[in-house]
Amino acid sequence: MGQPGSKIRSDLLCASCGCNLLGQPKTGECPECGMLVAESLPPVMLKESDPDWIRALRNGTSWMLAGIACYFILMLFIGIMTARLIEAQPNNLAPGKTLVLPGWYLVTNLALMAVVSIILCIAIWQITTPEPEALRPQTTRDIARWALLASYALMMIAIVVQLPQSEDSTALATCLHALAGLLSLIGTVSLLAYLRDLAMRLPDTRLAGHTKAVQLGTIGAVVVGFVAFMGLLGSIASPNNPQSRPPPLALIALMLAGLAMLVLVIWWVVLILRFRGWFATAHRMAVYHAHNQTAVRY
Numbered sequence: 001m002g003q004p005g006s007k008i009r010s011d012l013l014c015a016s017c018g019c020n021l022l023g024q025p026k027t028g029e030c031p032e033c034g035m036l037v038a039e040s041l042p043p044v045m046l047k048e049s050d051p052d053w054i055r056a057l058r059n060g061t062s063w064m065l066a067g068i069a070c071y072f073i074l075m076l077f078i079g080i081m082t083a084r085l086i087e088a089q090p091n092n093l094a095p096g097k098t099l100v101l102p103g104w105y106l107v108t109n110l111a112l113m114a115v116v117s118i119i120l121c122i123a124i125w126q127i128t129t130p131e132p133e134a135l136r137p138q139t140t141r142d143i144a145r146w147a148l149l150a151s152y153a154l155m156m157i158a159i160v161v162q163l164p165q166s167e168d169s170t171a172l173a174t175c176l177h178a179l180a181g182l183l184s185l186i187g188t189v190s191l192l193a194y195l196r197d198l199a200m201r202l203p204d205t206r207l208a209g210h211t212k213a214v215q216l217g218t219i220g221a222v223v224v225g226f227v228a229f230m231g232l233l234g235s236i237a238s239p240n241n242p243q244s245r246p247p248p249l250a251l252i253a254l255m256l257a258g259l260a261m262l263v264l265v266i267w268w269v270v271l272i273l274r275f276r277g278w279f280a281t282a283h284r285m286a287v288y289h290a291h292n293q294t295a296v297r298y
């Protein structure tokens with residue numbers, strides 16, 4: 001990494017206008033077209049980057065794997081608890097009655113969700129650690145960090161708000177969950193864009209391609225799932241549909257979107273494992289590189 005304010009020490013053509021940037025500060029702009037000088041520099045490989053920063057990336061991927069594993073265990077646990085609850089009070093599922101959830105059930109859910117959220121927050125915090133002396137703006141990293149942390153916080157608030165189980169509190173919790181979902185989508189798409197840039201600095205173009213595929217797949221699955229869900233809601237609430245029969249097309253689309261999400265999560269776990277291996281290797285090489293700084297630099 002260059003020192004802040006250090007200058008370009010050899011011929012380097014501006015990627016936009018072709019002007020020679022020799023002697024320009026690395027943090028400056030092209031004197032001809034105004035593009036950031038950093039945009040014309042070749043990307044710095046991770047193995048030549050700050051070792052502490054790469055260690056944070058590696059630790060972040062470990063926390064991410066732990067968080068995903070805990071999330072699945074949590075879902076299984078909540079599923080079993082809910083099934084037991086319905087078994088214990090079957091009358092509550094009769095038409096016209098709403099299932100009243102006991103306080104202990106909600107508090108246990110809240111506590112377990114809190115543990116998973118904290119693990120995932122640590123993961124996001126580490127993976128999106130700012131790169132020291134980064135010359136380029138890191139917009140996707142910033143968006144990923146704050147959108148994902150905000151979405152976890154909103155989800156926790158939504159569960160707390162829901163505790164009284166009144167009509168108002170449920171409506172507010174639904175709004176908070178929707179907002180959390182939107183932020184989570186924005187954060188996930190940004191995180192995948194950031195990881196794709198990191199993959200190019202490993203360099204592993206195949207991993208970058210897979211990361212992009214998961215990114216596009218996530219957007220597609222969420223859009224299809226959302227449209228199908230709104231279609232279902234609309235048809236059930238419609239006065240033209242007295243039997244409240246859900247349209248089969250919307251049901252199929254919703255199921256396909258759910259299946260796609262499952263595939264994407266498994267794919268995501270495989271990619272995280274791959275990134276973790278790469279980050280571990282890059283960290284070892286970066287430590288070595290930091291001790292033997294003889295590489296020729298621009």
Ligand SMILES: [Zn+2]
Pocket residue numbers: 014015016017018019030031032033034035
């Ligand atoms: Zn230029």
